[in-house]
Amino acid sequence: MDRPQIPLNALRAFESAARHLSLTRAAVELCVTQAAISHQIKSLEERLGVNLFRRVPRGLVLTDEGAALVPVLTTAFDRMSDTLDRFMDGRFHETLHVGVVGTFAVGWLMPRLRAFEALHPSVDLRIYTNNNRVDLAGEGLDLAIRFGDGSWRATVAERLFSAPMSPLCRPEVAHVLASPQHLEGQALLRSYRADEWPRWFEAAQAPCPPLRGPMFDTSLALAEMAAAGHGVALLPVRLFATYLENGRLARPFEAEVETGSYWLTRLHSREPSPAMRAFREWLVDAARAADERPDLLRENALSATDQSL
Template identity: 30%
Template sequence: MSLLGRRVSLNSLRVFEAAARHLSFTAAARELHSTQSAVSQQVRGLEEQLGMPLFERIYRGVRLTEAGEGLFDAVQEGFATIERAIDALLNRQRHPRVNILTDFSFAAYWLMPRLPAFRRDHPQIDVRIITRQVGEMRPDPEVDVAILFCDERTLAAGVPRLFAEEVFPVCSPGFLAQHGPIDSLARLAEVPLLTLTSEDKAAWQDWPGYFQRLGGIAHRENAELIFNNYTLLIQAAIAGQGVGMGWRGLVDEAIDNGMLVGLTELALHSSQGYGLIDMQPTAAGEAKATLMAWLLEAAGAGR
């Protein structure tokens, strides 16, 4: 039993809080559907347990002693904390939340533009997006679903694939007008390239792998700008600072809006891609299942 339970009861504190708030045993009894004598008896018992008076009995009422004022503040704060916790639990039951972990690029360029449609169709489900750099993708007990770039082995093991990797050079219309046409690997190797790096070796394609996989000339570091953030790289490409590597699904909207041009004749396909991972497979939940099904459907519609 807790110290609180050994010394005083929660019910006596509830009665005390009502009497202190109303400064009236009669009004407290009316609120608690009790009697004035029962309230008075509960308060007297609490005072005896604590060994100090909490109220001064005055004409037609009561007022708090200094000790009573201190206890009243503490009890109100404690009850308010309990009430907020209960409200949060009830709200969570009414609005279940699903936590999604993904990288900055996927969140910014694919997930966020589509999420309003999910919210419109499923307003009862709250979605929290957690973004991390690739090198920071560590297990997290709060994560329900992860959308991560996966290698071929992971996808072959049964992880649902949102879409396969398709990469191609992208640049601004102005850059292409100045440096184009860029219709071969030899010409691509001659223009400034925008390079994405990470602290850990990422599964996705980089420029050396891209040139090698297409069977063309060896990659040369030609006036490269280097970024560790794909969002910044795309902004640099839009600003006309060079040619970046574009991933199907991430750059589609920028191409459709005319901010970027996709050099799709130089596209490279692989068996890698973004996978949808249930991070809590033993924790079944309708909200999580609904979101995962929607993500797969949205990716299929995009294809």
Template identity: 40%
Template sequence: MSPPLPPLVSLRAFEAAARHMSMSRAAEELCVTPGAVSLQIKELEATLGLRLFIRKPRALELTSEGQAYFASLKVAFRMLREATEALQKTACARVITLSCTSTMAVQWLVPKLARFEAENPGLDVRISISHRLVDFSRDAVDLAIRHGLGRYDGLVAERLLDDELTPVAAPAVAARLSAVESLAGLTLLHDETRDDWRLWLAAVGAERVDAGGGPIFTGSNGAIDAAKAGLGVALARRSLVVRELEEGTLVAPFPQGVANALAYFLIYPPQALARLEIETLRCFLLRAAGRPLTG
């Protein structure tokens, strides 16, 4: 049976003091007082039955036994630090951080992540909610989904979801919409801005419907939730309400959709795909969006 080891806290105190040749600097590193370090070393010496330091008025000096012990402990603590660092790097490599807006997360991304996790056990996807442009060198983000024209200097941008604006409403509200002009008698729900409704109404020639009224929802998917609750008609990006349309909680009462050059893009630095975990998530997202895999 192996003899018991001295307490780890005493070994740490001795190793730090011997490395710095200073009780006060060892205490600084360990976030304790110099007196606590000195006490731990005295307890270690008592456990071992040996003196490890010669204490002088303004200096420390290792005994021959202390020098031999420190040489071995220094290697052991270095191995512990290296093993811990390697373990943390391995754990971080299994984490993928994806940035997107709250609406994209709730309406499209999150419902698909359960399948990704089932297909890729051990991979941990973290969602970072943000509406601003990502700085990949600073923000600790691996991939991002953003709405725009796909022009991002120095980054790869792959078209993920096309952008088609479509009025949606709860079934009871949709039943009151016999024609586009009948929108004039209902509340229009706006997501972030009234510009989308103005664009859609102009495109379908609904000149008598005023887009200037109705509440504006900022953040999350408030306009869609309000439409599901029967509070009015929201103008949604069809790609983000596919599930609700399939389930029947929302209805698209008109065939007209307004497509434009805007879309949701998957963006990332060119070197990001060197990590297999990121490439795995990229491929999954493109397949989920019905996009061909390239590269």
């Protein structure tokens, strides 16, 4: 049996009248007469063979059939509107939702985003920062940049680069730190990863003093505390190059420790869209280019310390 051919205008008239429960308001919204709205709805009811409204003295009441049809039409019209809104300047604009751990976003990604925008002006990029706790499906994210070992359940992970950590502090504090043993008299600012300082002291071949004081859930908070003179923070040096260059922080020691890497991730079940593929290709290339000169970054960090002494 052939399905009845239903005009789009009739569906739009019904959906508007159902939202307002008023033919008059629907007519105003769609810029037509009330009689036209009534005619469209009556035509739709005849084609479907059901009543969609009950007329009452105060207006309209949806029947069970009408109530079942409304959410389907509303969702369809909203999706059509969202898609049409993506056509700007004669091009289709795809929205890309990316979750990014805050340290990576501020210290590495944001200064480079203009390059991506110049290459892919049709991608509407939405960045959502976090403290490395992210739910791709629950938060509606297409991609996420995380820090860790690359093992996340039901997730495809592609390594971007490692981020070795070393103590950073105010230049005047760095001036009095002749050896790692001198850190014993300093406030050692801590993250929620309890093993970071012990692992660094092991790499520096020095005993780790007792760790006390408040803990912070982001490296950005640690960096700001250290820059304000409230202690020494163990931070991924490459992501705080700006702090070193402007003299807010200095690096007193060359010893460093690796506790993980940054990864680009997506769900196994998520088929990459054109925007996802474009962002992935650009990000991997940019990370590879930055990773080819780690020695230059280390030299710049240490020279910034030398200049502050």
